[in-house]
C-alpha cells in the first residue's frame with residue numbers, strides 16, 4: 561500500500577505556493593518524493609521559505625515567479641519548470657483569493673473580472689499548458705483547489721469568489737471527462753475554514769467564532785490537512801477517482 565503514495569520520480573507544480581495551503585501542499589508532495597516547482601506571484605520570500613523547508617527535509621524544489629492569470633506568464637512558468645525538473649506529472653491549481661469582500665451593489669466589473677481570472681481562468685490556463693504533454697505521456701493528475709463557497713455561495717460579500725469556485729468545480733468535471741481517456745485524472749478539493757493568511761485578510765474574529773460554532777469537529781482546519789488529501793488525489797492510491805470534489809471541512813457542510 562505504501563508504494564501507492566510514493567511520488568518519487570514525479571514532477572509537481574503548485575501555484576501560489578508561497579503561503580498557506582499551497583505551501584503545505586508543496587512540502588507534502590516533496591515529502592512523498594516529488595520534485596516540486598513552487599510558483600509565487602508577489603511573495604518571493606514566502607516561496608523561498610517553502611523551498612528551504614523542502615530542501616531541509618532532503619527534497620528537490622525550485623521557485624518560479626508568474627502571475628497565473630496571464631497566459632504568457634503561465635507558458636514561461638511551465639517552460640522553466642520542465643527545463644529544470646522535467647515534464648509535469650502533477651499540477652495543483654491552488655492560487656486564488658477573494659481579494660475583497662464586496663456585496664452586489666459595491667462590486668465593480670473590474671473586481672468581478674479580476675476574481676474570476678484569479679480563481680477560475682488561472683486553472684484553465686495552467687491545465688491547458690500541461691495537458692498536451694500529460695495526454696501524450698498518458699499520465700498525470702490535476703488537482704483544483706476550489707472551496708466550500710463554491711457549494712454554498714460563501715459568506716456575505718463573496719459572490720465573485722464563490723461563483724468562480726463553483727465554476728472551478730464544474731471545470732474539474734468537464735476536464736476530467738476530456739482527459740480520463742488519456743490516463744490523466746482531474747479532481748478537486750473544497751477546503752472549509754482553514755488557518756491561512758486568507759482569513760487574516762477576509763474574516764473578522766466574530767466571523768471565525770461563528771464558523772467554529774458550525775464545525776462539528778469544533779475547530780478550523782490546518783493547511784496540512786488539505787495538503788494530505790491533495791497528495792492522495794495526486795497519487796496512485798486515487799487511481800480510480802475522476803472528476804471528484806473532496807469536501808475538507810470538519811463536517812461544516814455534508815453533502
Ligand code: NAI
Nearest residue numbers: 576579580581601627628654655656707751753754756758
Ligand atoms: P493564501 O493567501 O495563503 O494563498 C493564496 C496564494 O495564491 C498565495 O500564495 C498568493 O501569493 C497566490 N496568488 C495570488 N494571486 C496570484 C497570482 N496572480 N499568480 C500566482 N499566485 C497568486 O491563502 P490560502 O487559504 O492558502 O489559499 C489557497 C487556496 O485555497 C485559494 O485558492 C483559496 O481560495 C482556497 N481556499 C482557502 C480556504 C481557507 O479557509 N483558507 C477555504 C477554501 C478555499
